[in-house]
Amino acid sequence: MKISIEKRVEPSPLTPYLSPLVSLALALIVCAVIFKAAGANPFKAYREMFMGAFGSDFAIEATLIKATPLILCGLGVAAAFRMQLWNIGAEGQLYVGAIAASWVALNYGFNQPLISLGLMFLAAALAGGIWGMIPGILKAFRGSNEVITTLMMNYIAIFLTSYLVYGPWKDPTGYSVPMTALFNRNSWLPKIFDTSVHGGIIIALILVVLSWILFYKTRWGYEIRVSGANEKAAAYSGMNAAKNIILVMFFSGALAGIAGMSETAGIQHRLQQGLSPGYGYTAIIVAWLARLHPAAVVVSAILFGGLLVGGDQLQISMSMPVSVSNILQGLILFFVLGGEILFSYKIKIGGKSGHQPCPAAKENA
Amino acid sequence: MAGGKLVEMTDITKRFPGVVANSCVCFDLVPGEIHALLGENGAGKSTLMSILSGEYKPDEGSVSVEGVEARFHSPQDAIKLGIGMVHQHFMLVRAHTVMENIMLGLAGTPFFMDRKKLEAKIMETAVQYDMKVDPGAYIWQLSVGEQQRVEILKALIRNTRILILDEPTAVLTPKESETLFTTLRRFREEGRTAIFISHKLDEVMAISDRITILRSGKNAGTIRRDETDEKDLAGRMVGKDSLFEVKKSEKQSGGEILKFNDVHANNDRGIEALKGITLSLREGEILGIAGVAGNGQKELAECLFGLRKIKTGTVSFNNKDITGFNPRKIREAGISYIPEDRIATGLVSSLDFPDNLILNSYFKLPVSKGPFLNFKYIKEWTKKTIEDYDIKVGKIKNPVGLLSGGNLQKLILAREFADNPKVVIAASPSRGLDIGATNNARKLLVEQRDRGAGVILISEDLEEIFQISDRIAVMYEGKIMGILDAKDADREKIGLLMGGIKLGQEADI
Numbered sequence: 001m002k003i004s005i006e007k008r009v010e011p012s013p014l015t016p017y018l019s020p021l022v023s024l025a026l027a028l029i030v031c032a033v034i035f036k037a038a039g040a041n042p043f044k045a046y047r048e049m050f051m052g053a054f055g056s057d058f059a060i061e062a063t064l065i066k067a068t069p070l071i072l073c074g075l076g077v078a079a080a081f082r083m084q085l086w087n088i089g090a091e092g093q094l095y096v097g098a099i100a101a102s103w104v105a106l107n108y109g110f111n112q113p114l115i116s117l118g119l120m121f122l123a124a125a126l127a128g129g130i131w132g133m134i135p136g137i138l139k140a141f142r143g144s145n146e147v148i149t150t151l152m153m154n155y156i157a158i159f160l161t162s163y164l165v166y167g168p169w170k171d172p173t174g175y176s177v178p179m180t181a182l183f184n185r186n187s188w189l190p191k192i193f194d195t196s197v198h199g200g201i202i203i204a205l206i207l208v209v210l211s212w213i214l215f216y217k218t219r220w221g222y223e224i225r226v227s228g229a230n231e232k233a234a235a236y237s238g239m240n241a242a243k244n245i246i247l248v249m250f251f252s253g254a255l256a257g258i259a260g261m262s263e264t265a266g267i268q269h270r271l272q273q274g275l276s277p278g279y280g281y282t283a284i285i286v287a288w289l290a291r292l293h294p295a296a297v298v299v300s301a302i303l304f305g306g307l308l309v310g311g312d313q314l315q316i317s318m319s320m321p322v323s324v325s326n327i328l329q330g331l332i333l334f335f336v337l338g339g340e341i342l343f344s345y346k347i348k349i350g351g352k353s354g355h356q357p358c359p360a361a362k363e364n365a
Numbered sequence: 366m367a368g369g370k371l372v373e374m375t376d377i378t379k380r381f382p383g384v385v386a387n388s389c390v391c392f393d394l395v396p397g398e399i400h401a402l403l404g405e406n407g408a409g410k411s412t413l414m415s416i417l418s419g420e421y422k423p424d425e426g427s428v429s430v431e432g433v434e435a436r437f438h439s440p441q442d443a444i445k446l447g448i449g450m451v452h453q454h455f456m457l458v459r460a461h462t463v464m465e466n467i468m469l470g471l472a473g474t475p476f477f478m479d480r481k482k483l484e485a486k487i488m489e490t491a492v493q494y495d496m497k498v499d500p501g502a503y504i505w506q507l508s509v510g511e512q513q514r515v516e517i518l519k520a521l522i523r524n525t526r527i528l529i530l531d532e533p534t535a536v537l538t539p540k541e542s543e544t545l546f547t548t549l550r551r552f553r554e555e556g557r558t559a560i561f562i563s564h565k566l567d568e569v570m571a572i573s574d575r576i577t578i579l580r581s582g583k584n585a586g587t588i589r590r591d592e593t594d595e596k597d598l599a600g601r602m603v604g605k606d607s608l609f610e611v612k613k614s615e616k617q618s619g620g621e622i623l624k625f626n627d628v629h630a631n632n633d634r635g636i637e638a639l640k641g642i643t644l645s646l647r648e649g650e651i652l653g654i655a656g657v658a659g660n661g662q663k664e665l666a667e668c669l670f671g672l673r674k675i676k677t678g679t680v681s682f683n684n685k686d687i688t689g690f691n692p693r694k695i696r697e698a699g700i701s702y703i704p705e706d707r708i709a710t711g712l713v714s715s716l717d718f719p720d721n722l723i724l725n726s727y728f729k730l731p732v733s734k735g736p737f738l739n740f741k742y743i744k745e746w747t748k749k750t751i752e753d754y755d756i757k758v759g760k761i762k763n764p765v766g767l768l769s770g771g772n773l774q775k776l777i778l779a780r781e782f783a784d785n786p787k788v789v790i791a792a793s794p795s796r797g798l799d800i801g802a803t804n805n806a807r808k809l810l811v812e813q814r815d816r817g818a819g820v821i822l823i824s825e826d827l828e829e830i831f832q833i834s835d836r837i838a839v840m841y842e843g844k845i846m847g848i849l850d851a852k853d854a855d856r857e858k859i860g861l862l863m864g865g866i867k868l869g870q871e872a873d874i
Contacts, residue, residue, distance in 0.1 A: 222720070230709075
């Protein structure tokens with residue numbers, strides 16, 4: 001029996017749903033082997049993870065808290081990815097957003113929470129946006145590879161944060177702990193009802209809806225969809241590629257910057273080192289698993305939030321290293337990317353194969 | 366009968382989805398000849414040679430080498446028999462050196478390569494054929510001509526007896542072409558054989574011993590060079606048959622609407638592709654631009670439409686200079702462009718029908734209002750377009766990449782004609798379409814002309830050019846070889862111009 005890979009004539013309507021699910025399942029299976037090798041019962045481990053992430057009110061709240069920055073950063077990178085701009089700088093954009101929000105909170109004591117939080121929001125969006133826009137400008141006018149520039153800017157942002165919390169912004173009463181003073185209460189994002197979930201998730205969900213409208217209902221969203229799918233057609237239509245690259249990178253960075261504001265104002269209530277455990281990187285996987293669709297980003301962010309919380313649970317109850325959830329994340333991305341092939345090709349088992357005429361030659365003929 | 370024949374290809378038929386590339390083609394080679402394969406683009410030259418070099422398997426017919434039937438499963442099998450092909454698009458690893466490229470896939474290469482030995486061999490071969498190369502140079506540092514030399518060396522070092530060169534001079538300067546011919550003649554002196562694919566008549570006459578002409582996938586004759594001339598070849602190359610019928614009324618064309626004035630521009634490789642184009646278009650006429658592809662037609666269209674930088678010279682529209690305008694401003698002025706590569710440029714194949722319909726008008730009323738797209742209008746427009754142009758769409762939400770070529774072309778034409786443009790530039794509008802779709806596309810172009818628009822029709826298909834043009838210009842190597850009134854033009858004259866031969870009596874512009 002022969003297994004051959006053939007080009008699809010028509011896309012299967014099921015593929016967009018099936019591909020992420022199959023990728024997840026495969027990642028879980030491979031990770032089970034790793035659990036086994038580490039001496040743990042994979043079924044028990046997965047159960048622990050699931051219960052830890054979704055098994056109680058407390059667990060669900062913890063998952064939603066972690067999903068919030070993932071939704072925001074995931075929306076951001078998905079916007080850039082849609083235009084084939086590989087922004088892997090969400091982590092740095094999150095950090096500068098946190099810095100900007102903290103600057104507002106620490107220097108301007110507004111009595112009105114709404115004004116205070118509103119200004120923090122704008123400052124974070126602007127800072128993250130500019131942080132994303134710089135690689136965008138370099139890409140648009142100099143052709144610099146945005147993968148490298150966005151990645152390098154992550155380090156600048158993270159070390160800038162360290163500098164601030166060890167140096168000029170250090171809490172004078174905080175002994176030697178590297179963090180700023182606590183924000184004024186007016187700069188805290190309120191909790192939702194009597195849960196531990198803060199208002200950041202509301203901001204995130206509003207931005208999901210706005211992103212969806214922006215991408216599917218507006219002229220500019222149309223330009224982005226065309227530019228990402230066919231650069232030549234965009235040029236033929238007269239779209240300004242440089243402008244769109246810069247704008248999309250600004251938008252992408254701004255969303256990640258807002259995640260930074262949401263984390264500082266919602267959880268830590270101060271700027272501190274290591275405020276993100278790599279949300280900006282996990283967001284890349286979140287966005288891919290969601291196939292860049294804003295609404296699907298919510299689902300995939302909650303899943304990954306659960307993965308992070310579940311990983312912590314695993315550490316507590318089975319004393320497994322926390323890196324297990326990193327391994328699982330990596331495997332999921334691996335299989336999601338591998339699954340891309342199913343969109344344009346199908347795997348055929350049996351039947352004719354071998355020396356078929358090369359279909360590419362059709363064009364010359 | 367195989368006496369003395371080195372290669373015999375008999376009744377070769379090769380089909381690709383929707384097209385027969387070779388239909389019962391016979392072709393033979395005798396040892397020690399340079400055999401030219403002449404024909405327009407799409408005539409099936411490259412396909413036939415890809416079969417000889419083992420890349421494609423013929424659907425029907427047989428290939429024999431020295432009287433023994435050869436069944437090639439891959440190019441490796443052909444290489445073993447001494448058949449090597451230098452493709453139009455080079456198969457070189459740009460980040461590697463000349464030597465690394467030559468040793469790649471070289472039979473009998475040990476795991477640890479004796480670089481000195483190979484280098485010596487390369488130099489020896491290079492001197493023997495008078496080809497200058499630096500084995501240590503990286504491919505990306507080399508000019509196109511030098512890269513071609515590397516490809517030829519690659520073949521020579523593999524002891525190629527039959528060297529196939531696919532349009533080798535298309536990328537060369539005249540001087541480089543001369544050097545190539547010297548190499549080829551030396552190759553022939555050693556009793557080896559070369560196949561030279563070309564559409565340039567003067568080169569074919571200069572270098573070959575025998576000439577086989579392909580037309581629409583069929584053999585249109587194999588002749589000795591000394592028994593033919595350029596006129597004869599041109600006639601055979603472009604043929605005389607007719608399949609299509611489009612009614613066209615006699616019509617007086619109006620005043621000048623568009624003018625190219627001494628336009629120079631480079632192609633994507635930075636080589637000058639337009640060498641001083643001066644051309645004018647009148648209202649209500651179809652100006653056909655004939656010529657074999659790659660002679661600057663694509664660049665001409667792109668320059669007009671603002672997609673390519675004009676180095677020197679101007680384009681004016683209604684006596685207004687539009688040089689350097691971007692595509693949107695040019696379209697807003699009233700110029701429409703139907704690009705040659707429908708899928709690659711004219712459409713976004715992963716988006717749906719409405720998204721493609723609005724590609725060139727999404728930014729203005731009524732297709733969008735303020736920042737928002739006007740979906741109500743878009744829906745109505747889509748419905749009307751599908752009815753008016755009789756487009757078979759299937760599910761509206763499907764990506765348009767699934768539509769047939771004819772339906773895609775209707776979509777593009779509908780979109781481009783929506784605003785009643787004053788000038789239409791259409792590049793190969795019927796390429797790859799079946800008879801019905803072809804007639805339809807031509808009919809729509811004639812309608813635009815009758816409405817008063819000036820139409821520039823770029824096509825390699827002379828049938829198409831003759832059928833609907835009012836005047837015919839021929840491009841060759843980035844220049845206008847001549848402009849004829851359609852009434853005065855015949856296939857022979859156009860064929861000669863296409864092959865780079867100037868006419869005695871050139872019509873005035």
